[in-house]
Amino acid sequence: MKVVTAIIKPFKLNDVHNALYALGISGMTISEAKGHGDAKGHSQILGAVEYVGHFVPKLRIEVIVTDSLAPSVVRAIMEGARTGLRGDGKIYVTNLDEVYKVRTGETGADAL
Template sequence: MKVVTAIIKPFKLNDVHNVLHAMGVSGMTVTQAKGHGHAKGHSEVLGEVEYVAHFISKLKIEVIVPDALASSVVKAIMISARTGREGDGKIYVTALDEVYKISTGAVGAKAL
């Protein structure tokens, strides 16, 4: 199993959710996050005052999928989360040794 973690722009959540749901991905964890990449934030001028936002609001999405589905999930997120502009986000794929469902005690793929 793999954990696919994506950091995306908040307004792209529905697009990503819809495509993953259509692929049969049954669960997703979404966490509010703040951060910056190479751009190191942005600035806005309101009136005569410039405000600098060092950390940009993002969403962190985590899904657990079988190894065979991981690359398809990554491609789907890449397409559905992309705007083509700076700050579209990142995707990380990590191996998952074990997963347990607390309510039933199920282990592995049965816990998903």
């Protein structure tokens, strides 16, 4: 099994959710996140004052899937999250040794 984690722009959540739902993915975890990449934040001018934001608001999406489904999930997230502009985000895939469903005690793919 794999954990696919994506850091995306918040306004792209609906597009990513729809792309994952089209694959049959119904379970995911969404968290608010802040950070920066190469751009190292942004600045905004309000009135005559410039405010520098070092951390940009993002969303973190985590999806647990079988090994065979992981490449399709990555493609769906990339297509849903892409704007073509700097800061579109990152996706990383990690191995997952085991999953347990608390309510039923199921393990592995049955727990998904």
